[in-house]
Amino acid sequence: MPKIVDHEQRRGEIALALWQVIHEHGIDGVSFRAVAKAAGVSIGRVQHYFTSKDELVVFGCRAMVSAAEQHHGPDPSPREPGPARDELADFLCAPLPLTEGLRVGSSVWATYLAKSVSHPGIAAVVVEAMRGRVEATVALLAAARETQEAQGARGDEQLTHRVEVAPKAAKVQSTALALVSLSEGLNTRVLAGALGADEAGALIRDAVDRAVHAD
Numbered sequence: 436m437p438k439i440v441d442h443e444q445r446r447g448e449i450a451l452a453l454w455q456v457i458h459e460h461g462i463d464g465v466s467f468r469a470v471a472k473a474a475g476v477s478i479g480r481v482q483h484y485f486t487s488k489d490e491l492v493v494f495g496c497r498a499m500v501s502a503a504e505q506h507h508g509p510d511p512s513p514r515e516p517g518p519a520r521d522e523l524a525d526f527l528c529a530p531l532p533l534t535e536g537l538r539v540g541s542s543v544w545a546t547y548l549a550k551s552v553s554h555p556g557i558a559a560v561v562v563e564a565m566r567g568r569v570e571a572t573v574a575l576l577a578a579a580r581e582t583q584e585a586q587g588a589r590g591d592e593q594l595t596h597r598v599e600v601a602p603k604a605a606k607v608q609s610t611a612l613a614l615v616s617l618s619e620g621l622n623t624r625v626l627a628g629a630l631g632a633d634e635a636g637a638l639i640r641d642a643v644d645r646a647v648h649a650d
Contacts (some may be wrong), residue, residue, distance in 0.1 A: 436448055438628050440486070445480070445484065446484055446494070446498075446617045447486075448474055448532065449474055449476075449480075449481055449484060449491070450473070450494065450495050450498040450499075452473035453465065453470050453491060453492070453495040453580035454499070454539070454543045455468055455472075455473045455539075455548075455572050456469045456473050456540050457495070457546050457586040458542050458543050458546075461546055462492055462547075464555070465480055466488065467481045467491075467494055469484075469490065470491065475516075484617035489556065492557070493556045493557060493560065496547050496557050496561070496610075497560050499500060499540070499543065499547070500560060500563075502538075502565075502566040503529075503530070503564075504567070507526065507530065508526070511645070516584060519576075519578035519579040520579040520644070521577055522575055522644060523572065523575035523576055523647075524637075524639060524640045525570070526528060526572070527614055527615070527617075527618040528618070528635075528636045528639050528640070529626055530544075530618065530619075530622050531621070531622055531632045531635055531636055532622070532625055532626055532632060538626065541607055541625075541626045542626065545623065545626060547560075547650050549559060569608075569611055569612055569615050571612055572612075572615050573607055573608055574613070576607055576610060576611050576646060576647070577607050579643075579647045580607070599638060610646050610649070614639075614642060614645075614646060616638065617638070617642055618639055621635040621638060621639060622635070632633050
């Protein structure tokens with residue numbers, strides 16, 4: 436019986452080795468030989484899945500985005516709106532390098548960000564990921580604000596006018612962008628050692644509280 440090969444698993448193993456090489460040597464240090472050595476496979480195995488170093492590097496960038504969305508993205512399943520504020524804060528704090536694994540991941544992502552300035556392929560992946568992060572933040576922030584405003588309306592027995600629960604889209608969009616930018620900036624400070632991860636997390640959660648309760 437022929438052996439069944441899990442090609443996605445093998446591509447994933449190569450991606451892990453690629454990230455290790457990028458973390459240790461940067462993108463300019465990537466080669467089929469270096470990645471094969473890190474993965475413990477032959478150079479031919481890497482070349483079987485990737486025809487060029489450029490294809491391998493861009494694949495690794497996409498794989499990193501997919502992994503982040505899978506492990507740290509908001510839950511897409513139906514949920515009660517009440518926990519939206521906490522879910523938003525957790526989502527924005529997720530990239531903080533609290534563990535060695537997250538620190539390596541943040542380091543590799545920072546390298547991709549730097550390379551995106553001069554590499555159109557990587558830039559396209561990075562920009563798409565940034566847009567997706569803002570869109571997820573918009574959805575969570577809107578849900579949290581709707582809950583807050585609805586609770587306020589129910590608590591005011593003298594209310595005579597209908598309360599508009601849905602916040603203005605433009606305001607939510609700009610606030611979400613500010614929150615994501617804060618999260619990204621603080622993550623960079625933590626990665627560089629200029630700020631503690633716990634302190635950064637507290638700043639993010641404070642900003643989320645103010646954003647949810649903003650008029």
